[in-house]
Amino acid sequence: MSTHDLEPPTDAALVRAARLGDEDAFHELVDRHGPGMLRYARRLVGGSDADAAEVVQEAFISAWKSLDSFRGESSLRTWLFRLVHRRAMDLQRHRRPTPIDDELLSRVVRSADDNPLQDVLDSELLEALQAALDELPWNQRAAWLLREVEGLGYEEIARTLGTTVASVRGHLHRGRRQLAERMARWR
Amino acid sequence: MALTPTGPLERAAAAARAEEPADWPAVSDGIRRKVRATVLPSRRIVVVGADGSADQDEHGSHTYVSSRVVRARLRQVLGATPGVAAERIDLTVDDDDRLARVEVDLVCAYGTVLPQAADVARLAVTAVLDDLLGAGTRPPVDVEVSDVVVGDPRLT
Numbered sequence: 001m002s003t004h005d006l007e008p009p010t011d012a013a014l015v016r017a018a019r020l021g022d023e024d025a026f027h028e029l030v031d032r033h034g035p036g037m038l039r040y041a042r043r044l045v046g047g048s049d050a051d052a053a054e055v056v057q058e059a060f061i062s063a064w065k066s067l068d069s070f071r072g073e074s075s076l077r078t079w080l081f082r083l084v085h086r087r088a089m090d091l092q093r094h095r096r097p098t099p100i101d102d103e104l105l106s107r108v109v110r111s112a113d114d115n116p117l118q119d120v121l122d123s124e125l126l127e128a129l130q131a132a133l134d135e136l137p138w139n140q141r142a143a144w145l146l147r148e149v150e151g152l153g154y155e156e157i158a159r160t161l162g163t164t165v166a167s168v169r170g171h172l173h174r175g176r177r178q179l180a181e182r183m184a185r186w187r
Numbered sequence: 188m189a190l191t192p193t194g195p196l197e198r199a200a201a202a203a204r205a206e207e208p209a210d211w212p213a214v215s216d217g218i219r220r221k222v223r224a225t226v227l228p229s230r231r232i233v234v235v236g237a238d239g240s241a242d243q244d245e246h247g248s249h250t251y252v253s254s255r256v257v258r259a260r261l262r263q264v265l266g267a268t269p270g271v272a273a274e275r276i277d278l279t280v281d282d283d284d285r286l287a288r289v290e291v292d293l294v295c296a297y298g299t300v301l302p303q304a305a306d307v308a309r310l311a312v313t314a315v316l317d318d319l320l321g322a323g324t325r326p327p328v329d330v331e332v333s334d335v336v337v338g339d340p341r342l343t
Contacts (some may be wrong), residue, residue, distance in 0.1 A: 009342045016274050020262040023222055030218050038208045055215045062287045122202040128197040148200040179196050186195030
């Protein structure tokens with residue numbers, strides 16, 4: 001895949017090349033979708049950097065091996081999030097819940113106005129959010145993250161979680177209510 | 188105009204959306220290493236001389252090239268052909284490790300003369316086979332135009 005073109009290749013073009021073994025094309029997809037997948041995995045598995053990295057790496061290796069099975073019925077992004085979700089579920093089944101670590105506070109958050117106070121507040125808010133997310137049932141947590149953080153549509157979330165749009169609406173409704181209650185003290 | 192989130196949950200969601208995983212470069216490097224180390228299925232293909240013999244010397248020594256290598260070169264050559272992109276490259280190898288058939292699916296740019304594009308692709312494939320597998324490797328090369336897209340098929 002040529003990298004000097006001004007127009008970035010679409011996901012479809014990169015998938016086509018990657019299916020034929022083009023590692024550079026695959027890594028363009030990795031760097032395009034990976035940061036969001038890592039962010040999602042981290043919040044889903046309780047804030048553990050190591051677990052999130054493992055989940056995302058396994059998801060991408062699985063994608064590399066099974067690109068032929070991607071039929072384009074959903075967007076590539078949805079397909080990749082589904083792989084992450086499955087790996088995260090496997091991890092949770094085989095491990096005890098991981099406590100939140102202090103590294104959460106060191107995560108990089110884009111600062112709108114180079115405002116250190118706002119950065120501290122954001123970090124504390126994120127810590128509180130993670131604690132609240134950890135108390136949510138798995139599907140509510142996943143649905144909320146996919147909708148409110150990653151911006152997926154209801155249909156995409158349903159495909160990612162392997163459920164129906166109606167179930168997604170239910171998970172989101174209950175998840176939002178519980179999170180709002182737990183975060184109320186930050187008002 | 189973007190609305191400023193006011194409630195704590197909305198503010199937390201906005202902060203979560205703004206997060207840029209600082210460890211992403213390390214995770215990306217790890218994926219790159221693992222992909223490179225992942226051995227995808229392949230077959231060995233015997234090199235055949237112009238006389239049709241696979242023997243490279245009087246002892247009957249053979250030279251083999253992995254189908255992975257052949258596919259990679261075909262992908263590169265077809266990718267450099269203007270107006271086309273390979274969508275599928277299938278290599279059929281017989282029980283004697285000889286390349287028996289090549290099947291290529293192409294995506295072509297709208298407006299391309301399709302039979303001509305197929306001929307150009309076939310010639311490119313034949314040249315690669317000659318280069319990698321010897322002049323005696325002359326399998327049928329089937330080319331199918333599976334899609335036509337607006338714009339450069341390598342980008343669209």
